[in-house]
Every structure is written in C-alpha cells, then in structure tokens.
Amino acid sequence: xxxxxxxxxxxxxxxxxxxxxxxxxxxxxxxxxxxxxxxxxxxxxxxxxxxxxxxxxxxxxxxxxxxxxxxxxxxxxxxxxxxxxxxxxxxxxxxxxxxxxxxxxxxxxxxxxxxxxxxxxxxxxxxxxxxxxxxxxxxxxxxxx
Numbered sequence: 499x500x501x502x503x504x505x506x507x508x509x510x511x512x513x514x515x516x517x518x519x520x521x522x523x524x525x526x527x528x529x530x531x532x533x534x535x536x537x538x539x540x541x542x543x544x545x546x547x548x549x550x551x552x553x554x555x556x557x558x559x560x561x562x563x564x565x566x567x568x569x570x571x572x573x574x575x576x577x578x579x580x581x582x583x584x585x586x587x588x589x590x591x592x593x594x595x596x597x598x599x600x601x602x603x604x605x606x607x608x609x610x611x612x613x614x615x616x617x618x619x620x621x622x623x624x625x626x627x628x629x630x631x632x633x634x635x636x637x638x639x640x641x642x643x
Contacts (some may be wrong), residue, residue, distance in 0.1 A: 499531070499532060499537065499631075500529055500530065500531050500532065500537065500573075500603065500605060500631045500636060501529075501532055501631065502527060502529060502530075502601060502602070502603045502631050502632060502633035502634075503527070503528040503530065503602050503633060503634060504525060504526070504527055504599075504600070504634055504635075505525065505526045505527075505528070505622045505636075505637050505638075506523060506524075506525060506636050506638070507521070507523075507524040507525065507526050507582070508523070508524040509521065509523050509524075509566045509638075510522035510523070510524075511622070519586050520586045520587060520588050521584050521586065521587045521638075522584055522585070523525025523584065523585050523586075523587070523638050524582065524583075524584055525582070525583055525584075525585055525601075525636065525638075526580060526581075526582050527550065527580070527581045527582070527583070527601055527603075528578050528579070528580050529573060529578060529579045529580075529581075529603060529631075529634065530573075530577075530578045531573040531574065531576060531577055531578065532576070533572075533575060534575050534576070535575055536572050536573065536574050536575060537572065537573045538570055538571070538572045538608045539570070539571060539605055539606050539607060539608060539612050539618075540568050540569070540570060540571075540606040540608060540617040540620075541568070541569060541571050542566055542567070542568055542569070542570070543563070543565065543566055543567055543569050544565070544589070545563065545566050545568040546581060547583060548604075548621060549603060549604045549605075549606065550581075550601050550602065550604065551601070551602035551604055551630060552599065552600070552601060552602070552605055553598075553599060553600040553632075554599055554603070559624060564628035565613065568614045568617045568618070570608055577631075585599075585638065587638060597637060598635030598636065598637055599635065599636050599637075600632050600634075600635050600636075601632070601633040601636075602630040602631065602632045602633070603630065603631045603632075603633075604627055604629070604630055605629035605630070605631060606620055606621075607629065610626075
C-alpha cells in the first residue's frame with residue numbers, strides 16, 4: 499500500500515561535536531501511495547521523524563520547532579509526500595557492520611488511532627507498531643579517521 503524511497507541528496511564534511519566526530523547527510527524520503535484510494539495517517543507537525551525508524555543506532559537527527567503536535571496527513575491515490583532530513587553518523591557509536599541504512603515509516607492509521615491521545619500512546623507502545631514500510635538501502639558509510 500505504501501512504499502518508501504530514500505535518496506541521498508548530499509554528504510557533508512566532517513563535523514566535530516566533542517567528544518565525537520560526526521558526518522552529516524541530507525536525505526530525501528518519498529512516501530508513495532500505491533493504492534487507488536487516499537491514505538490518511540497521523541504524524542507530528544515538526545518532529546515527523548518520530549514516524550521513521552532506522553535499522554542502525556549510530557544515526558541521529560534533530561528537530562527545532564516552536565509548535566509541535568500530531569496532525570493528520572493524506573496522500574492521494576498514486577501520489578506521494580516528500581520529507582527531507584539531515585542525519586548524523588556519530589563516530590563514538592559507529593557500527594561498521596551495518597553498511598546500509600534503511601528508513602522504516604511507522605504507519606499510524608487514523609482508524610486505529612482516533613485522536614491525539616491515541617497517537618501518543620501508539621508511539622510509546624512498540625507492540626502496537628506493526629505497520630512499518632521500509633525504504634531501499636542507502637550507503638551512508640564514511641570511514642572515520
């Protein structure tokens with residue numbers, strides 16, 4: 499029903515955040531509705547990254563927002579929605595075994611979560627998070643020196 503396409507837009511030079519070294523990447527995530535019907539889901543207005551899971555723990559992202567609250571988003575039939583984010587790989591926690599990074603979109607159905615309180619509980623309870631759509635892999639590997 500949904501597909502997630504990840505695309506690396508840009509990688510940055512080394513950034514220093516004592517005591518670690520970080521590499522930064524701009525990533526575009528495209529959610530594509532592959533059905534003949536509109537799809538509506540809950541997502542945070544600013545910290546929409548909460549709906550995206552990662553297959554590795556050494557990547558992080560930040561959000562700067564004055565007003566952050568759950569909103570409903572709709573993707574029309576055969577349409578898409580684009581999100582862009584900067585992700586950081588941290589040298590302290592760098593895991594060289596995971597060579598490819600995948601982004602999993604956590605689909606929060608508006609039928610199961612009827613209001614903002616339901617959405618908040620859903621994000622905190624991993625057992626309810628059964629609809630995850632994973633992206634293609636990205637190679638966000640830059641050797642740390």
